[in-house]
Amino acid sequence: MASAAASSCSSISMMFLTHSCASTSSTAHRLLPPGCLRRRLHCHPLQRGPTYLRCLTFHSSAAAPSLPHVVFPHASLTTGTNTKVIDGKAVSKQIRDEITAEVSRMKEAIGVIPGLAVILVGDRKDSATYVRNKKKACESVGINSLEVHLAEDSTEEEVLKHISGYNDDPSVHGILVQLPLPSHMNEQNVLNAVRIEKDVDGFHPLNIGRLAMRGREPLFVPCTPKGCIELLHRHGISIKGKRAVVIGRSNIVGMPAALLLQREDATVTVVHSRTNNPEEIIKQADIIISAVGQPNMVRGSWIKTGAVIIDVGINPVEDPNSPRGYRLVGDVCYEEAVEVASAVTPVPGGVGPMTIAMLLQNTLISAKRMHNFE
Amino acid sequence: MASAAASSCSSISMMFLTHSCASTSSTAHRLLPPGCLRRRLHCHPLQRGPTYLRCLTFHSSAAAPSLPHVVFPHASLTTGTNTKVIDGKAVSKQIRDEITAEVSRMKEAIGVIPGLAVILVGDRKDSATYVRNKKKACESVGINSLEVHLAEDSTEEEVLKHISGYNDDPSVHGILVQLPLPSHMNEQNVLNAVRIEKDVDGFHPLNIGRLAMRGREPLFVPCTPKGCIELLHRHGISIKGKRAVVIGRSNIVGMPAALLLQREDATVTVVHSRTNNPEEIIKQADIIISAVGQPNMVRGSWIKTGAVIIDVGINPVEDPNSPRGYRLVGDVCYEEAVEVASAVTPVPGGVGPMTIAMLLQNTLISAKRMHNFE
Known part of the structure; x- marks a missing residue:
């Protein structure tokens, strides 16, 4: 069947x-x-x-029949002739070093240390891991990290009270509400309560509106798409006049990535779940940013020779050879992509490390703006 | 030479x-x-x-040599076999009739008449004409029209004072600042002063942000792009899954038109001044919305057979046969477009009449929302 x-x-x-x-x-x-x-x-x-x-x-x-033990070949980190691996780890390290230096300079000059407050609600393990990683990252660059952890059955009012406290706290320059929130809370209400000057995630509609409009500047650019563009910049990949295809139209990645590419004068097409013949459109792209969360969806045959690929997808697939029983792959089939692309981000080690680096950068930007520190 | x-x-x-x-x-x-x-x-x-x-x-x-008297053929309103003319005049008439009925129903039910306030600064003839037309349109559907006309040398503070007054006036449901403002004023400051609940133009970045985001709803959709989509809807032209190309990326038309098409599940590409080979991309489109202000730029050979064309351009070109010495043409070469397109808006009489109809509709929506009238 x-x-x-x-x-x-x-x-x-x-x-x-x-x-x-x-x-x-x-x-x-x-x-x-x-x-x-x-x-x-x-x-x-x-x-x-x-x-x-x-x-x-x-x-x-569902106690379905057991899976056969099949070996999944690991994504090779070798590339086709002349294909450049866009190393997000190295770039994010470089950016963190720059942030460390700036945080130190600011502290010495005006005695201010940037502060990031994270609100975590409930007991999701993945959320707890993300928050722990953010805290570690803050510490590594000298940013103060504040955290409140509320119980799963907290009320929306309790969350709002904490946001309000951080909004008024002059030592806090960035506020991040870890998503998803428990289902009894209205995510939109909660996110809207964060003062736009401290919205380091950049998800406030006023920020997105400014991102979309020519002649306006957002206070913060959302971290993951900002990381994608930063990878292109730091690898000397020009965007102006290029055909770019963004796969996925989420508020968090796809949509703001498309707006950012357009701000840099790319000709942008957004491919999504209702697109007919996505491969035909993707094949025209000089730059592909994929953010759909579908393992190995974009095949080598969908990629124009010489295209640059930024793969935002981090998808776990079963791998009995791995100690965890799974491994991570991107939205783009890496082994095939390296044969045709001119540059490609690996998964993991591509966009992933950039997101936290951009969060730290946004927190620093916020602190500098609040204290008029250049 | x-x-x-x-x-x-x-x-x-x-x-x-x-x-x-x-x-x-x-x-x-x-x-x-x-x-x-x-x-x-x-x-x-x-x-x-x-x-x-x-x-x-x-x-x-500049007292350059006089132009030779050359006859410009008028854009023929005949079309190729089966090509549909999208009649903006007729659609806008229908919408105005609907608004008239709703305004009357609202007045009878709760005694409220929607009110639109227009602020005009300076002596530009074209702006005065636009404001006069808006006033007339309001009267024709029973919407109250308020107007303040300030001198060219007014201060920004005077304009802001009037906006503040209209913001607080419960009989005003929409505020429109006629652009362009004199050069000594900061347009962004002035526009930002309009209360978002009365921003019937829909240009506030918070509105644009909500338009861009999935799961969010703008309070108002900008009038001209809203008119474009309304023309497609009222002619039974489906948008979902279609390839759409928007030519031009202005804050007023191109950008919000692209966001609207994407909200309706089209696969959208924005073509602009930095796009290489625009004709190749345009030729792939099932739906073309052109808003660049370049007379007859899009040629018949750029259009896919059966495409639908919404032409926002209203460009004056010399015409000694016209009493005014010029006539209006679109961005799309109409005579050629009708030979290949399945449907096309004429210029004038296409998108133009829709813009004011959508302004009236936004004012009605605002009044209904403020008074919880369904």
């Missing part, structure tokens, strides 16, 4: 069957339990469907 | 020499004084260069 369904599918859908992009669909059939396979087959490639990790969760909780 | 310059130009630049899209460039050479010709030749097609009307002004004020 799986084969019949597969044969009626377009080649676009087919690729979701494979989690190593080099493997064939027949191999892929062996990798997935039938329920999982069906869910993939009926999913448009750009829809924000369940990730494979969720698929695994579904599988284990 | 003009010929030499012309021969070194690309075919894209060449078309600016012609103000009837059917005429040849050699004809065009005869239409323009040499100084004017040079200015055209070095201008990228999508740059907001001087319009031909400004060119005429330049010509007359």
